[in-house]
Amino acid sequence: MTDTKVYFLDGGSLVLDGFHIFWNRGPGGEVRFPSYSVLIDHPEGRFMIDTGYDYDHVMKVLPFEKPIQSKDQTMPGALKLIGLEPKDIDVVFNSHFHFDHCGGNKYFPDARKICHRLEVPQACNPAPFEHLGYSDLSFSVEAAEARGVTDQLLPNATRANTTFEGVEGDFELAKGVHMIYAPGHAVGNYAVMIELANRRPMMLVLDAAYTRRSLETLCQASFHIDPVKGIESMHKIRKYAEDHDAELFFSHDMESFETYQTGTRFYS
Numbered sequence: 001m002t003d004t005k006v007y008f009l010d011g012g013s014l015v016l017d018g019f020h021i022f023w024n025r026g027p028g029g030e031v032r033f034p035s036y037s038v039l040i041d042h043p044e045g046r047f048m049i050d051t052g053y054d055y056d057h058v059m060k061v062l063p064f065e066k067p068i069q070s071k072d073q074t075m076p077g078a079l080k081l082i083g084l085e086p087k088d089i090d091v092v093f094n095s096h097f098h099f100d101h102c103g104g105n106k107y108f109p110d111a112r113k114i115c116h117r118l119e120v121p122q123a124c125n126p127a128p129f130e131h132l133g134y135s136d137l138s139f140s141v142e143a144a145e146a147r148g149v150t151d152q153l154l155p156n157a158t159r160a161n162t163t164f165e166g167v168e169g170d171f172e173l174a175k176g177v178h179m180i181y182a183p184g185h186a187v188g189n190y191a192v193m194i195e196l197a198n199r200r201p202m203m204l205v206l207d208a209a210y211t212r213r214s215l216e217t218l219c220q221a222s223f224h225i226d227p228v229k230g231i232e233s234m235h236k237i238r239k240y241a242e243d244h245d246a247e248l249f250f251s252h253d254m255e256s257f258e259t260y261q262t263g264t265r266f267y268s
């Protein structure tokens, strides 16, 4: 799309064991990986895809993930780098509600919020093995109440300003911004393909495959609700990217992330 710009907002990094990142394959040992959000500055509005993790939440609930996040890597800090404030964002779309994808939602009380229709119910009542993934409920009064963690909410959070429009299947979020339903990692997980005027389309694989190696070897993370669907989603994304000659961008791949344009640099 003419005039569409895509910014990667660096949100710092976390650590997991290699056996979590590459489920049942490894190798084991600590792997530090990036966490980021994507701002699509589009003629139809400013769309934020995911909102990164909240440092204090991780230190309180999952300190073993050893967060490193500078002031410029917080959601308000990353926006400030490109001359914006949270109130400038029109729409927040969450690919799913794992803590490292929704920790900054609380800064956007006035934005429209959209996610798969099954993700809020899942955050309210996750599978037993999903509790740490869905541990930051500050994005939703409904979810925080359901899980008994209303202390996570900012004082300005209300049911009305944390209500999500539920979507399903593949659809266009804005012209040339294709939302690709990719369940498995989470029940309502999405990937995104963005068409741009001056380059190949960008395929944001997001958590359907953490790294390039994950997608190439069909090796998903150990965090998932349905690994069979997860494999189907990886096949779907590979075909979609191939059919559209899209460039692949990975959510938690430090080696790839170091080559991405971040800060004030953007894709258009």
Ligand SMILES: [Zn+2]
Pocket (backbone or CB within 6 Å): 096, 098, 101, 185, 207, 223
């Ligand atoms: Zn995730």
